[in-house]
Amino acid sequence: MGTHDDHGDTRFERGSHRGGKGRRSRVEGLHRRLGYWWTHRKHLGSAAHHTVYEGEGIGLNLAVGLLRAQQNVEGNVSVFVDNTAAIMATHNTTSAPSHYIWDALHEALEQLHETHPRARVTFKWAPGHKDIQGNEAADEEAKKAADPGTQSDGDAYLRRPLRGTLPRSKSATIQDFHEGLRTRTQNEWVTSPRYPRLRALLPKPLAGLWLKHIAALPKTHASIMIRLRTGHLPLARHLHTIKRADSPVCPCCHREDESVRHYLLHCPAHANARGNLIRRAGRHAQDLEKLLSRPDLTRHLLRFVAQTGRFRAIFGEIEDLPEPTPQRKRPNPRPAPTRTRCTTRQATRRQA
Structure with missing residues (x-):
């Protein structure tokens, strides 16, 4: 994700996972001013404990923290994000997964308004992996930050609840449990003495969807x-x-x-x-x-x-099953995000 203001100030942040066993969540901030770059990282930990969604939220907090640390920020500031769920969550004020990250973001925006009352922050969606210079640079730093030994210097730009080790994500923990369960099931099936005789018909364990379907017959x-x-x-x-x-x-x-x-x-x-x-x-x-x-x-x-x-x-006589009832599609309450769609949260407020 990247930020840009009217004074030639540009930032890019990235929050994501690396695939494979032992993958890591990480967030980086790249700050360019007058041709110079600084890198700030926040290492979240194992993918078994944290999600990409959390990484994007920490990235947004890091972007706002970098803005707050500048001497002077005025006018429109755009923060580009390639995750629509993170953009939608900027309006979330109710209890939701990882809501403490977005609560900290709202508080950081309030502080930004106090420090730079003329700044207006806009969160916009940008396509990932489209050869955007700052975004590509953030991706390179993300690979470096995946190393567990990477120094995390981004805490200085984050609010206190987001510093240090973060609470484990419930969603990530459940997902990791089910992934491990599927792996153990597959291993037990392949090593079963019946597998050589049944693998032609059952190359994989019976899927949960199929079992639910059979149970309803x-x-x-x-x-x-x-x-x-x-x-x-x-x-x-x-x-x-x-x-x-x-x-x-x-x-x-x-x-x-x-x-x-x-x-x-x-x-x-x-x-x-x-x-x-x-x-x-x-x-x-x-x-x-x-x-x-x-x-x-x-x-x-x-x-x-x-x-x-x-x-x-x-x-005996096998009766025909009734035809399945066609399910009505639920109307989408929100239009699908496009490249031109953006969600804005302004740091400035009208004076009472």
């Missing part, structure tokens, strides 16, 4: 979907594996082993039902992984199973 329909995914259906190959059939060959076409893939995609005995499935579900009906995992295809898949009658002796 009637018991019979949910049982069929889970059995299709695991292959534990009364098909010839599975029955032969558990020694309940003499041959794994498909009893409907007598051409190849009757697996889930053969039953759903290839068996000529079910060509008519498969044609109806393709007409309803489209090209995804020929992709086994999508056919078994996408909730929007479940209704069409179960209709295919019902039309083939392959499991009627076990499940």
